[in-house]
Amino acid sequence: xxxxxxxxxxxxxxxxxxxxxxxxxxxxxxxxxxxxxxxxxxxxxxxxxxxxxxxxxxxxxxxxxxxxxxxxxxxxxxxxxxxxxxxxxxxxxxxxxxxxxxxxxxxxxxxxxxxxxxxxxxxxxxxxxxxxxxxxxxxxxxxxxxxxxxxxxxxxxxxxxxxxxxxxxxxxxxxxxxxxxxxxxxxxxxxxxxxxxxxxxxxxxxxxxxxxxxxxxxxxxxxxxxxxxxxxxxxxxxxxxxxxxxxxxxxxxxxxxxxxxxxxxxxxxxxxxxxxxxxxxxxxxxxxxxxxxxxxxxxxxxxxxxxxxxxx
Amino acid sequence: xxxxxxxxxxxxxxxxxxxxxxxxxxxxxxxxxxxxxxxxxxxxxxxxxxxxxxxxxxxxxxxxxxxxxxxxxxxxxxxxxxxxxxxxxxxxxxxxxxxxxxxxxxxxxxxxxxxxxxxxxxxxxxxxxxxxxxxxxxxxxxx
Numbered sequence: 001x002x003x004x005x006x007x008x009x010x011x012x013x014x015x016x017x018x019x020x021x022x023x024x025x026x027x028x029x030x031x032x033x034x035x036x037x038x039x040x041x042x043x044x045x046x047x048x049x050x051x052x053x054x055x056x057x058x059x060x061x062x063x064x065x066x067x068x069x070x071x072x073x074x075x076x077x078x079x080x081x082x083x084x085x086x087x088x089x090x091x092x093x094x095x096x097x098x099x100x101x102x103x104x105x106x107x108x109x110x111x112x113x114x115x116x117x118x119x120x121x122x123x124x125x126x127x128x129x130x131x132x133x134x135x136x137x138x139x140x141x142x143x144x145x146x147x148x149x150x151x152x153x154x155x156x157x158x159x160x161x162x163x164x165x166x167x168x169x170x171x172x173x174x175x176x177x178x179x180x181x182x183x184x185x186x187x188x189x190x191x192x193x194x195x196x197x198x199x200x201x202x203x204x205x206x207x208x209x210x211x212x213x214x215x216x217x218x219x220x221x222x223x224x225x226x227x228x229x230x231x232x233x234x235x236x237x238x239x240x241x242x243x244x245x246x247x248x249x250x251x252x253x254x255x256x257x258x259x260x261x262x263x264x265x266x267x268x269x270x271x272x273x274x275x276x277x278x279x280x281x282x283x284x285x286x287x288x289x290x291x292x293x294x295x296x297x298x299x300x301x302x303x304x305x306x307x308x309x310x311x312x
Numbered sequence: 313x314x315x316x317x318x319x320x321x322x323x324x325x326x327x328x329x330x331x332x333x334x335x336x337x338x339x340x341x342x343x344x345x346x347x348x349x350x351x352x353x354x355x356x357x358x359x360x361x362x363x364x365x366x367x368x369x370x371x372x373x374x375x376x377x378x379x380x381x382x383x384x385x386x387x388x389x390x391x392x393x394x395x396x397x398x399x400x401x402x403x404x405x406x407x408x409x410x411x412x413x414x415x416x417x418x419x420x421x422x423x424x425x426x427x428x429x430x431x432x433x434x435x436x437x438x439x440x441x442x443x444x445x446x447x448x449x450x451x452x453x454x455x
């Protein structure tokens with residue numbers, strides 16, 4: 001065991017020395033990297049490390065941080081009912097809009113692949129527009145408005161389905177379905193674009209070869225030829241979908257209010273906002289952030305290992 | 313600064329700063345300058361009654377503003393007070409949506425509000441009366 005460790009340490013030392021020598025020869029490459037590296041360090045790595053540090057303290061900005069060990073995490077997991085609800089909501093949103101949004105993106109990209117180029121461009125614009133249009137989902141707060149003037153309420157009352165308006169965004173029963181619908185509407189974004197581009201780049205000769213070899217219908221063609229060719233795009237789309245699904249906060253906040261009625265639309269990030277910005281318990285908020293970070297990394301690894309097996 | 317420090321000179325300076333900031337002259341100057349940069353939508357709604365007369369509010373707006381100011385009641389912020397509006401709204405919506413008994417709902421939510429106030433007051437070392445602790449769910453003082 002000790003000889004193995006010694007050999008491992010020596011190997012790493014040698015590799016580091018070689019890498020250092022190589023780096024000294026290529027000083028200019030690192031000089032070109034330096035601006036981006038500095039900004040990346042300052043705005044991504046440093047806040048992350050600071051957040052992990054603060055998650056082990058009690059910090060309310062007015063007083064210096066007081067080290068409390070893991071009590072933030074213990075409180076978070078064992079003592080906080082609202083966090084449980086937040087995790088349930090976030091997981092529901094992630095599971096429904098992540099895979100379903102992903103499959104929808106790929107399905108629509110595949111369907112419009114056959115159209116002539118200008119119709120395809122138009123269709124891409126129609127599908128992609130919700131996610132680049134900034135806060136256009138605020139229109140849903142008018143559609144789902146709680147009094148008789150909201151579009152949905154007035155249509156339902158005119159049709160005689162309901163008698164009094166339903167408070168869509170203020171009633172804990174209806175908030176989550178509404179938010180799921182809106183998030184699905186917004187779910188076709190950069191992943192969708194990469195699928196459209198990737199589908200164009202698949203080699204036509206492979207399809208012909210496949211049909212000669214015995215592929216009988218479109219589904220087999222999809223599974224054996226199209227999907228394996230699209231693997232980089234699939235991975236990218238999955239990573240994007242997961243990151244967005246776990247960090248969802250602006251749609252629930254804009255539609256259901258902050259805080260939402262009886263915490264029905266509480267997600268992990270709005271929970272973080274509440275503890276960080278409203279209650280000034282920064283240590284607790286940092287603990288939430290660190291936990292979210294760890295969970296996102298784990299989910300990413302899982303999805304990537306699952307996607308490596310597609311098509312084989 | 314006035315709360316967070318024990319240094320008497322810093323406290324005095326902070327107090328002088330607050331007095332300067334809320335004085336009529338500073339508020340009028342700030343309001344006029346910000347309206348000149350950002351336009352009429354940034355007309356400053358100052359709380360200083362003498363200052364608001366000197367800003368660019370029209371007379372009919374000022375009549376309404378004066379009357380509102382004369383009947384406005386400010387209530388002080390307590391530690392944990394953010395829970396009050398939140399849970400009062402929750403209580404109102406619960407009664408509207410599920411038609412529960414108003415008095416019971418309000419009692420339940422009042423208990424939640426009181427628990428948070430007790431927790432925040434203990435956290436900052438403010439005195440917490442014993443009846444308040446007894447009224448909370450677990451009736452043990454938070455550290």
